[in-house]
Amino acid sequence: MRGDEQTMAAVPAFPGRRWLLPSAVAVELDPDAGHAGRRRPRRTVRDWIVDFSCFLLAVAIGLAVADTLSDDQELPHAVVVADQLLGALSCAAVWLRRRLPLALAAATVPLGFLSTTSAGAGTVALFTLAVHRPFRYVAWVGGIQLVLIPVLMWVRPDPDLEYGPALVWTVLLTVTIIVWGLFVRSKRQLMLSLRDRARRAETEARLRAEQAQRLAREAIAREMHDVLAHRLTLLSVHAGGLEFRPDAPREEIARAAGVIRESAHEALQDLREIIGVLRAGQPDEPGRPQPTLAALDALVAESREAGMKVTLDQRVTDPAAVPASVGRTAYRIAQECLTNVRKHAPGAEAAVTVAGGPGEGLAVTVRNPAPEGDVPLVPGSGQGLIGLTERATLTGGRLEHGPREDGGFEVRAWLPWPHA
Template sequence: MTRTEYPWLLPSAMADPELPGDRGSRTRRTVRDWAVDITAFLCAAGIGLAAVVAIEADKTTPDVFVLIDSLVGAAACCALWVRRRWPVGLAVALTLLSAVEPVAAGAWLVALFSVAVHRPFRPVAFIGAGALLVAPVQPYLRPDPSTSFVASTIIGVLLVLLVLSWGMVVRSRRQLVVTLRERARRAEAEAGLRAERAQRLAREDIAREMHDVLAHRLTLLSVHAGALEFRPDAPPAEVARAAGVIRDSAHEALQDLREIIGVLRGPRDGDGDRPQPTLATLDALVAESRLAGTKVTLDNRIADPAAAPAATGRTVYRIAQEGLTNARKHAPGAEVTVTVTGGPGRGITVEVSNPAPVEPFEQVPGSGQGLIGLTERATLAGGRLDHGPEPDGGFGVRAWLPWSS
């Protein structure tokens, strides 16, 4: 026989393979462990004292046997302090002892409870079967004058079954708690990984966005610089004009670069040749949503949408697009309100909100990755974005983005 073949014979100080996080796997007792152990000891001692009193009441029992019973019962109760480390061995020893020693009955029941809590079903079944076989032996060898043999046997069997059942219920509850904690920890880790992946994918789109915004200006700068290089004899006026174009293009390229750093969500694969959305194309987005059956109210208070910075306009467009998409998925039939306010020096505030759905519908699960990407976009652009349920049961997305004067 090896320890790998019978792992339940190992001390409880070693980890229980079926119950991760079992208290028995600790090397030091906690305050709760001390309280439980003291309570178990007192209960066993109380049952033992009651048995001693009953034995003393029987005048036919010699005093020397009463003294031996008391000492053996006290030793059995003290042995309970090792029940967390050796639950199986202690239960087997007390089962055999209780066959001839009624004072050890309390400690025996506590040991059976410990086995049911700290060990899987197989060893509990073996020890429980032995306990049921021993239950009629003690009243046969040392009968209680006030109770019949049949009644004593039935009471012993019921107590064994009750204690083992209670212990297995406690073990099942602990297993459930451990499982739920592991699932919660795993779900939290997976959510963190999904969020990191969404941020990584969003940042990968920066390169595409930079190409779309900066390619024209850098190409113009390169052409004029090349002209100066290959025409050193050009008239001063033409050289000055080309230098001015280079300076302006470089300045605008740097300004666009500052804005594009905050862009995380750009066009996906296959959209690189399509015109980039701006604040001026917000009306087309709303019209498209209306054609799809969504009730949309647009309140655009920007006097000149075309004057808004390109990157900021795209961000506003993406926020409105994501808000309309989420409203169509999670609140079909509800009217969506899109409000855009602000101007140079004040920044742009965009808000997309919808009330609670008025009709029952099949809930569409969402991953939340779109809102994560929008939050990252707004944050890196120097703005902020908030989203969440409204007091009336609806949902709202509100963002502020800078717009330099």
């Protein structure tokens, strides 16, 4: 059992899962439930005040009964002394009420037949039992005590009251103590449950904030991949061209150097914006205008200036009418596909087709023939297509990709375009 307790204690409290551990309500109302096998916590200042008040109450009731007992001339002196001694011991046992509430309450039941001055300790013990233990324990101990009250009043009669009134008074007092203790327990359960709910709500709010931050960072990572991969690929292609063709005409060298400078400038600007968003911790802040489907012509023109063969078949009559999120996703799909063609099929001609309308959706297709010669494997291949598939899924669309029969490659995407 010790190993099982250690294993359960090592289990993290994940949201949405219920482990076999004592709740805060159970630990507060039943201190032994949450500290089995461990050292009990020390009493707080409030606990000391409450315990000392209960001790004084038990002593006060015991002294009051002792005065009445001393006035009874029929009892032997030894019986009175023994009664008071047991009463003093029972009052001292009140300090154990938090540790042993059930044992203390059960012990005071037969003690009532031996010591009248222990009535105060019995009252405190019964109340403590009703507060700190479930109702089944209170029902057993309280029921036995109620059944034995007529016998107790017959064996130890009250010198000031007759049997009938004394019996009714004692029964009402016992029932009142039990009801009062149950009321205090239910009130504590309510307060602790509200406290648990508030703590759980705070935890869930923190987890939602962390999840939102994680999703925002993932969106930034996708944006960084889509933008920087395109820019850096242009840098790599033109830098490689300058490396392998040092004897190229000055016009081509100047054009390649211009593309490298412009791409590096754009990449640094994008990187500054992304780092600024991460530092500010507000990923939703507006930066530069996000690309839409209307910017697809500029993307194709930029790729052509970089020396890539690209054909664009734009069948959407009004690209500006496409919803911003759908147009941005279509732009990123085309951008990533052109970047992949440049990396994995250099020299091949890419064909971009965009068609659709409101109500039927937006279809984006990018295809390229097989590359000429052997193309080295680029590290991290396939990650961009995974990101594109996730982008399309998040917008409610779908994306398919794969090789063609002629050895080329094709990417087909469909994005929802609802009616205006």
